[in-house]
Amino acid sequence: MGDAAARWTVGQAARGIPEEIRRAAPADPWVHDPADLAPPHEPADSPSHRAGRALAERAAARTCAGASVLDVGCGGGTAAFGVAGPDPSPVARVVGVDRQADMLASFTAGARARGIPHGTVHGSWPDAAPDAGRHDVVLCHHVLHNVVDLVPFLAALTGAVRSDGGGVVLEMSEEHPLTWLDPLWERFHGLRRRAGGTADDVVGVLREELGTEPEVQRWDRPSRLPHGPEWVTRRLCLPADRVPEVATALRDLPPRRPGLVTLAWAS
Numbered sequence: 408m409g410d411a412a413a414r415w416t417v418g419q420a421a422r423g424i425p426e427e428i429r430r431a432a433p434a435d436p437w438v439h440d441p442a443d444l445a446p447p448h449e450p451a452d453s454p455s456h457r458a459g460r461a462l463a464e465r466a467a468a469r470t471c472a473g474a475s476v477l478d479v480g481c482g483g484g485t486a487a488f489g490v491a492g493p494d495p496s497p498v499a500r501v502v503g504v505d506r507q508a509d510m511l512a513s514f515t516a517g518a519r520a521r522g523i524p525h526g527t528v529h530g531s532w533p534d535a536a537p538d539a540g541r542h543d544v545v546l547c548h549h550v551l552h553n554v555v556d557l558v559p560f561l562a563a564l565t566g567a568v569r570s571d572g573g574g575v576v577l578e579m580s581e582e583h584p585l586t587w588l589d590p591l592w593e594r595f596h597g598l599r600r601r602a603g604g605t606a607d608d609v610v611g612v613l614r615e616e617l618g619t620e621p622e623v624q625r626w627d628r629p630s631r632l633p634h635g636p637e638w639v640t641r642r643l644c645l646p647a648d649r650v651p652e653v654a655t656a657l658r659d660l661p662p663r664r665p666g667l668v669t670l671a672w673a674s
Protein backbone atom coordinates (compact mmCIF):
# COMPACT_ATOMS: atom_id res chain seq x y z
CA MET A 408 0.00 0.00 0.00
CA GLY A 409 1.37 3.46 -0.96
CA ASP A 410 1.72 6.43 1.42
CA ALA A 411 -1.54 8.14 0.46
CA ALA A 412 -3.60 4.94 0.73
CA ALA A 413 -2.04 4.18 4.14
CA ARG A 414 -2.77 7.74 5.36
CA TRP A 415 -6.37 7.47 4.20
CA THR A 416 -6.94 4.02 5.75
CA VAL A 417 -5.44 4.95 9.11
CA GLY A 418 -7.32 8.27 9.23
CA GLN A 419 -10.66 6.76 8.25
CA ALA A 420 -10.34 3.71 10.52
CA ALA A 421 -9.66 6.10 13.42
CA ARG A 422 -12.98 7.88 12.76
CA GLY A 423 -14.91 4.75 13.77
CA ILE A 424 -17.10 5.09 16.85
CA PRO A 425 -15.93 2.93 19.79
CA GLU A 426 -18.13 -0.15 20.20
CA GLU A 427 -19.30 0.67 23.74
CA ILE A 428 -20.54 4.12 22.67
CA ARG A 429 -22.26 2.74 19.60
CA ARG A 430 -23.95 -0.07 21.57
CA ALA A 431 -25.41 2.47 23.98
CA ALA A 432 -26.64 4.79 21.20
CA PRO A 433 -30.45 5.04 20.99
CA ALA A 434 -30.31 5.38 17.17
CA ASP A 435 -27.84 4.42 14.44
CA PRO A 436 -25.60 7.48 14.05
CA TRP A 437 -24.65 6.60 10.46
CA VAL A 438 -28.10 6.32 8.89
CA HIS A 439 -29.10 9.30 6.74
CA ASP A 440 -32.65 10.65 6.54
CA PRO A 441 -33.80 10.84 2.88
CA ALA A 442 -35.53 14.16 3.67
CA ASP A 443 -32.09 15.67 4.43
CA LEU A 444 -30.74 14.62 1.02
CA ALA A 445 -33.66 15.62 -1.20
CA PRO A 446 -32.40 17.13 -4.49
CA PRO A 447 -33.15 20.80 -5.15
CA HIS A 448 -35.80 21.63 -7.80
CA GLU A 449 -33.27 23.74 -9.70
CA PRO A 450 -29.86 22.02 -10.00
CA ALA A 451 -27.07 24.12 -8.51
CA ASP A 452 -24.50 25.47 -10.94
CA SER A 453 -21.44 23.78 -9.40
CA PRO A 454 -18.05 22.63 -10.79
CA SER A 455 -19.15 18.99 -10.28
CA HIS A 456 -22.42 19.40 -12.18
CA ARG A 457 -20.63 21.25 -14.97
CA ALA A 458 -17.97 18.51 -15.25
CA GLY A 459 -20.61 15.75 -15.30
CA ARG A 460 -22.75 17.64 -17.78
CA ALA A 461 -19.79 18.14 -20.15
CA LEU A 462 -19.08 14.39 -20.10
CA ALA A 463 -22.77 13.63 -20.71
CA GLU A 464 -22.97 16.10 -23.61
CA ARG A 465 -19.90 14.54 -25.24
CA ALA A 466 -21.37 11.03 -24.84
CA ALA A 467 -24.74 12.14 -26.23
CA ALA A 468 -23.05 13.73 -29.26
CA ARG A 469 -21.02 10.56 -29.82
CA THR A 470 -23.88 8.09 -29.56
CA CYS A 471 -26.82 10.22 -30.74
CA ALA A 472 -28.78 8.33 -28.08
CA GLY A 473 -28.25 10.29 -24.88
CA ALA A 474 -25.85 9.52 -22.05
CA SER A 475 -26.17 6.91 -19.35
CA VAL A 476 -25.35 8.20 -15.85
CA LEU A 477 -24.51 6.11 -12.78
CA ASP A 478 -24.80 7.80 -9.36
CA VAL A 479 -22.94 5.84 -6.64
CA GLY A 480 -24.19 6.58 -3.11
CA CYS A 481 -26.98 8.47 -4.82
CA GLY A 482 -29.08 9.49 -1.82
CA GLY A 483 -32.00 11.43 -3.34
CA GLY A 484 -30.15 11.90 -6.66
CA THR A 485 -28.76 15.44 -6.33
CA ALA A 486 -25.69 14.47 -8.39
CA ALA A 487 -27.51 12.61 -11.20
CA PHE A 488 -30.38 15.10 -11.51
CA GLY A 489 -27.87 17.96 -11.42
CA VAL A 490 -26.26 16.55 -14.57
CA ALA A 491 -29.60 15.64 -16.23
CA GLY A 492 -31.18 19.10 -15.82
CA PRO A 493 -31.97 21.60 -17.19
CA ASP A 494 -33.52 20.72 -20.57
CA PRO A 495 -32.52 20.00 -23.26
CA SER A 496 -30.95 17.14 -21.33
CA PRO A 497 -28.08 15.08 -22.75
CA VAL A 498 -29.01 12.27 -20.31
CA ALA A 499 -31.06 9.29 -21.50
CA ARG A 500 -31.01 7.25 -18.28
CA VAL A 501 -29.87 7.50 -14.66
CA VAL A 502 -29.06 4.58 -12.35
CA GLY A 503 -28.72 5.07 -8.59
CA VAL A 504 -26.76 2.80 -6.25
CA ASP A 505 -27.22 3.11 -2.50
CA ARG A 506 -26.96 0.86 0.53
CA GLN A 507 -30.12 2.45 2.02
CA ALA A 508 -33.34 1.25 0.37
CA ASP A 509 -35.22 4.41 1.46
CA MET A 510 -32.70 6.52 -0.50
CA LEU A 511 -33.43 4.50 -3.63
CA ALA A 512 -37.17 5.10 -3.12
CA SER A 513 -36.43 8.84 -2.96
CA PHE A 514 -34.19 8.60 -6.06
CA THR A 515 -36.94 6.75 -7.96
CA ALA A 516 -39.57 9.33 -6.99
CA GLY A 517 -37.24 12.14 -8.09
CA ALA A 518 -36.55 10.51 -11.47
CA ARG A 519 -40.28 9.90 -12.07
CA ALA A 520 -41.13 13.49 -11.18
CA ARG A 521 -38.53 14.68 -13.71
CA GLY A 522 -39.59 12.15 -16.37
CA ILE A 523 -36.10 10.58 -16.54
CA PRO A 524 -35.79 6.84 -17.38
CA HIS A 525 -34.11 5.26 -14.37
CA GLY A 526 -32.96 2.18 -12.51
CA THR A 527 -31.65 1.39 -9.03
CA VAL A 528 -29.23 -1.05 -7.43
CA HIS A 529 -29.55 -1.73 -3.72
CA GLY A 530 -26.14 -2.55 -2.26
CA SER A 531 -22.81 -1.38 -1.02
CA TRP A 532 -20.15 -0.16 -3.43
CA PRO A 533 -17.84 -1.75 -4.64
CA ASP A 534 -19.65 -5.09 -4.02
CA ALA A 535 -22.66 -3.78 -5.97
CA ALA A 536 -20.56 -2.80 -9.01
CA PRO A 537 -21.27 -5.95 -11.07
CA ASP A 538 -25.03 -5.22 -10.85
CA ALA A 539 -24.61 -1.56 -11.78
CA GLY A 540 -23.25 -2.10 -15.31
CA ARG A 541 -21.15 0.37 -17.31
CA HIS A 542 -22.08 3.96 -18.08
CA ASP A 543 -20.90 7.08 -19.88
CA VAL A 544 -20.72 9.15 -16.71
CA VAL A 545 -20.07 7.84 -13.19
CA LEU A 546 -20.82 10.24 -10.32
CA CYS A 547 -19.97 9.78 -6.66
CA HIS A 548 -20.73 12.75 -4.39
CA HIS A 549 -20.10 12.88 -0.64
CA VAL A 550 -19.63 9.15 -0.13
CA LEU A 551 -15.86 8.64 0.21
CA HIS A 552 -15.71 9.68 3.85
CA ASN A 553 -17.78 6.55 4.63
CA VAL A 554 -15.08 4.39 3.06
CA VAL A 555 -11.97 2.89 4.68
CA ASP A 556 -10.68 0.67 1.87
CA LEU A 557 -10.34 3.31 -0.84
CA VAL A 558 -8.43 1.55 -3.65
CA PRO A 559 -11.11 -1.03 -4.62
CA PHE A 560 -13.81 1.63 -4.23
CA LEU A 561 -12.10 4.03 -6.68
CA ALA A 562 -11.04 1.23 -9.04
CA ALA A 563 -14.67 0.08 -9.29
CA LEU A 564 -15.78 3.65 -10.13
CA THR A 565 -13.31 3.75 -13.03
CA GLY A 566 -14.32 0.20 -14.00
CA ALA A 567 -17.97 1.28 -14.28
CA VAL A 568 -17.16 3.74 -17.09
CA ARG A 569 -17.72 2.63 -20.69
CA SER A 570 -14.37 2.55 -22.42
CA ASP A 571 -15.24 5.01 -25.21
CA GLY A 572 -14.62 8.46 -23.76
CA GLY A 573 -16.65 8.56 -20.55
CA GLY A 574 -15.42 9.56 -17.11
CA VAL A 575 -15.87 9.82 -13.35
CA VAL A 576 -16.81 12.94 -11.36
CA LEU A 577 -16.30 12.77 -7.63
CA GLU A 578 -17.28 15.47 -5.12
CA MET A 579 -16.16 15.51 -1.50
CA SER A 580 -15.27 17.84 1.34
CA GLU A 581 -11.58 18.75 1.77
CA GLU A 582 -11.57 17.06 5.15
CA HIS A 583 -13.91 14.67 6.97
CA PRO A 584 -17.33 16.40 7.01
CA LEU A 585 -17.88 15.73 10.72
CA THR A 586 -14.52 17.06 11.95
CA TRP A 587 -16.28 20.21 13.17
CA LEU A 588 -18.05 18.06 15.83
CA ASP A 589 -14.81 16.67 17.29
CA PRO A 590 -14.76 19.13 20.23
CA LEU A 591 -18.21 17.79 21.21
CA TRP A 592 -16.98 14.17 21.16
CA GLU A 593 -14.35 15.22 23.65
CA ARG A 594 -16.83 17.19 25.76
CA PHE A 595 -19.56 14.51 25.91
CA HIS A 596 -17.55 11.27 25.63
CA GLY A 597 -13.97 12.24 26.60
CA LEU A 598 -12.92 11.02 23.15
CA ARG A 599 -10.15 12.75 21.17
CA ARG A 600 -10.78 12.05 17.52
CA ARG A 601 -8.13 11.93 14.82
CA ALA A 602 -8.58 13.72 11.52
CA GLY A 603 -9.91 11.40 8.80
CA GLY A 604 -8.80 11.14 5.19
CA THR A 605 -8.52 14.26 3.03
CA ALA A 606 -9.18 15.10 -0.60
CA ASP A 607 -5.39 15.36 -1.07
CA ASP A 608 -5.10 11.72 0.07
CA VAL A 609 -7.64 10.74 -2.60
CA VAL A 610 -5.62 12.53 -5.30
CA GLY A 611 -2.53 10.67 -4.01
CA VAL A 612 -4.30 7.30 -4.07
CA LEU A 613 -5.55 7.86 -7.62
CA ARG A 614 -2.02 8.77 -8.72
CA GLU A 615 -0.04 6.14 -6.78
CA GLU A 616 -2.39 3.16 -6.92
CA LEU A 617 -4.40 3.65 -10.11
CA GLY A 618 -2.05 5.70 -12.31
CA THR A 619 -4.79 8.35 -12.70
CA GLU A 620 -4.19 12.11 -12.67
CA PRO A 621 -7.56 13.73 -11.93
CA GLU A 622 -8.54 17.32 -12.74
CA VAL A 623 -8.93 19.04 -9.37
CA GLN A 624 -11.22 22.01 -8.67
CA ARG A 625 -11.53 23.48 -5.16
CA TRP A 626 -14.56 25.56 -4.25
CA ASP A 627 -16.79 26.57 -1.35
CA ARG A 628 -20.39 25.72 -0.58
CA PRO A 629 -22.24 26.16 2.72
CA SER A 630 -23.38 22.84 4.17
CA ARG A 631 -26.76 21.47 3.05
CA LEU A 632 -27.42 19.20 6.01
CA PRO A 633 -29.54 20.31 8.98
CA HIS A 634 -26.99 20.72 11.71
CA GLY A 635 -29.46 21.55 14.48
CA PRO A 636 -29.16 20.16 18.00
CA GLU A 637 -31.39 17.09 17.38
CA TRP A 638 -29.31 16.03 14.36
CA VAL A 639 -26.05 16.54 16.25
CA THR A 640 -27.32 14.70 19.35
CA ARG A 641 -28.01 11.61 17.26
CA ARG A 642 -24.63 11.86 15.51
CA LEU A 643 -23.00 11.99 18.95
CA CYS A 644 -24.84 8.78 19.96
CA LEU A 645 -26.61 10.64 22.79
CA PRO A 646 -30.26 10.25 23.88
CA ALA A 647 -32.86 12.89 23.03
CA ASP A 648 -32.92 14.25 26.60
CA ARG A 649 -29.38 15.62 26.02
CA VAL A 650 -30.57 17.91 23.18
CA PRO A 651 -30.64 21.07 25.37
CA GLU A 652 -27.02 20.46 26.52
CA VAL A 653 -25.94 19.85 22.93
CA ALA A 654 -27.71 23.04 21.84
CA THR A 655 -25.71 25.01 24.40
CA ALA A 656 -22.43 23.34 23.40
CA LEU A 657 -23.06 24.04 19.70
CA ARG A 658 -23.04 27.78 20.40
CA ASP A 659 -19.32 27.56 21.31
CA LEU A 660 -18.28 25.78 18.10
CA PRO A 661 -16.62 27.64 15.24
CA PRO A 662 -18.58 27.28 11.96
CA ARG A 663 -17.62 24.30 9.84
CA ARG A 664 -15.34 24.87 6.89
CA PRO A 665 -17.14 24.91 3.55
CA GLY A 666 -14.28 23.65 1.34
CA LEU A 667 -15.32 21.18 -1.35
CA VAL A 668 -13.32 19.45 -4.06
CA THR A 669 -14.35 18.15 -7.47
CA LEU A 670 -12.14 15.41 -8.94
CA ALA A 671 -12.73 14.32 -12.53
CA TRP A 672 -10.97 11.76 -14.68
CA ALA A 673 -11.49 9.85 -17.90
CA SER A 674 -11.71 6.06 -17.97
Ligand SMILES: C[S@@+](CC[C@H](N)C(=O)[O-])C[C@H]1O[C@@H](n2cnc3c(N)ncnc32)[C@H](O)[C@@H]1O
Binds near residue numbers: 439
Ligand atom coordinates in the same frame (compact mmCIF):
# COMPACT_ATOMS: atom_id res chain seq x y z
C1 LIG B 1 -23.84 12.02 2.43
S1 LIG B 1 -24.91 11.06 1.46
C2 LIG B 1 -24.68 11.79 -0.16
C3 LIG B 1 -25.85 11.51 -1.09
C4 LIG B 1 -25.74 12.13 -2.48
N1 LIG B 1 -24.65 11.57 -3.24
C5 LIG B 1 -25.65 13.63 -2.41
O1 LIG B 1 -24.59 14.19 -2.73
O2 LIG B 1 -26.64 14.26 -2.00
C6 LIG B 1 -24.08 9.51 1.29
C7 LIG B 1 -24.95 8.45 0.63
O3 LIG B 1 -24.12 7.36 0.25
C8 LIG B 1 -24.68 6.15 0.72
N2 LIG B 1 -23.53 5.25 0.93
C9 LIG B 1 -22.51 5.40 1.81
N3 LIG B 1 -21.58 4.46 1.61
C10 LIG B 1 -22.01 3.69 0.58
C11 LIG B 1 -21.49 2.55 -0.11
N4 LIG B 1 -20.30 2.00 0.23
N5 LIG B 1 -22.20 2.01 -1.12
C12 LIG B 1 -23.41 2.54 -1.47
N6 LIG B 1 -23.96 3.61 -0.85
C13 LIG B 1 -23.26 4.19 0.14
C14 LIG B 1 -25.49 6.51 1.96
O4 LIG B 1 -26.51 5.59 2.22
C15 LIG B 1 -26.03 7.89 1.56
O5 LIG B 1 -27.24 7.80 0.86
